[in-house]
Amino acid sequence: MILEVKDLTKTFQGLTAVKQVSFGVEKGRIKALIGPNGAGKTTTFNMITGLITATHGTVTFNGEVINAYPPHMRAKKGISRTFQNIRTFPEMTALENVMVGCHLRTNTGLCAAALRLPLCRADEEKARERALQELAFVGLGDRSHLLAGSLAMGEQRLMEIARTLASEPELVLFDEPAAGLNGKETEQLAEDLLKIKERGITILLVEHDMRMVMRVADEIIVINYGTKIAQGTPEEIRNNSDVITAYLGK
């Protein structure tokens, strides 16, 4: 298990958003976290990446409990993510956005940067090459010089994925990556996710597009009202009566 979540609970002023959720993610697999709106999926993501702290329970990454780490330390450990509402750096070009992803894999500090020492030049070259490589991977090779804010929404999402990959993560959390994409773009996204898995990167996916989830996921966890109600292969989930009730009502 690369990631283990145990009894994870989040209470907002008396309201329990996530209640004692436990699951594990095996290395190199794609695991999907699904559930109706407001089920607590994004809250779970935010507790794993450190944007909010868990009320109870533990998050263990590669055998280490990471509850006390702030987001940037978790990123350093190898957890990266994309956002439901795309978060780009709009005044930077696509290339620069993805180069920010290389932050963790380069070392230039203030002094080396101020004096433009050889270390700094080498890091710049390394980051630029890596960023171009990742932009090409997601199919944005020819858009690198454009300002992030001027890209189409689908392209911004791909750029966000490239930025995540540039940080050389072990685990990537995708928060509704298909939201707002058209059918063709969603198709492409599914291909990309499988290609990312092939690179040995573990994926935890929150997604509403069930066709895509069924296609890419190795295993699915279903939560509703903050509680886990089912876990299994896409086939098992499709025929689970609790899941059908949760989605369609009785």
Place this chain on the structure above:
Amino acid sequence: MKRAIPYILFALFIFLLPVLMPGSYWIHVLVIIGTYVIAATGIDLLVGFAGQLSLCQASFFTLGAYSSAVLVTRYHFDHLAAMVAGVVSTAIVAYVVGAPVLRLKGYYLAIATLGVGLIIQSLLVSLAEYTGGPDGFRDIAPLKVAGFIFKSDVEYYYLIWIIAMLVLLVTRNIVNSRVGRAMLAIRGDDVAAASMGIDIAKYKIQAFIISAVYASLAGSLYAHSNSFISPQLADLSNSVEMIIIVVLGGIRTIFGVLIGTAIMKSIPELLESFLDYQMAITGIILILLLLYMPKGLLGIIRQINARRAP
């Protein structure tokens, strides 16, 4: 290499200016412009790149000025040592103040830095025993470095402009690096920046300290070249002026600070005969510029250039 040509031309222009207009009063104005370029460059880094609005830059400037004045005059420090002591103590103040204050965002941060500036100013007024109080500090010795005494405006001109150009160059280097990208990322979206592994608190405080160091250095140079300083230097209007300089010249352009400072510091000279209307005219010019050129003057020049060259 081709990209270096504008910089070399500019350096040459600065170098030749005193030769082209010997004995001109404008050399004195240019000494002041150079001094404020140093301080305002810090604001472009802090506000423009890291996105942290500070209203205490003039107070850091004044802190540097008083450090030099007090240490040199009352404690007979070596001038360079006093300047370094001023820079180091301003950096420490920036660190101690910045660590808690930089957790705030937007208006709250602006108000907190405003408070910091007021505290520094009122301390300088109340510690009259050392600082001379509200009357200011007179007869500060001309700068002496390794036996050389800077006396004329031309001598100060060369010293201050060499330092200003180094500060601009260093800042440009920082901006075009991993560190500058991290700062710009924090300004763009701090949640995304943290998710990419950027230590937000660390880069915010770095930007704050660098900007304070530039201000302190500029303040020390001002104290020696002007020989008189007063706590009025730390007025809020002077901190606001630094932000206006940056916006006017073109925020996030670094070199736009040159244009912004030149305009802001020349207006009082050019409008001398309209003294009563000076503030009003400055205000009108600012409103017009911001309405029609929100990217600032250098921003506009670069935009036109980019459009012309495919």
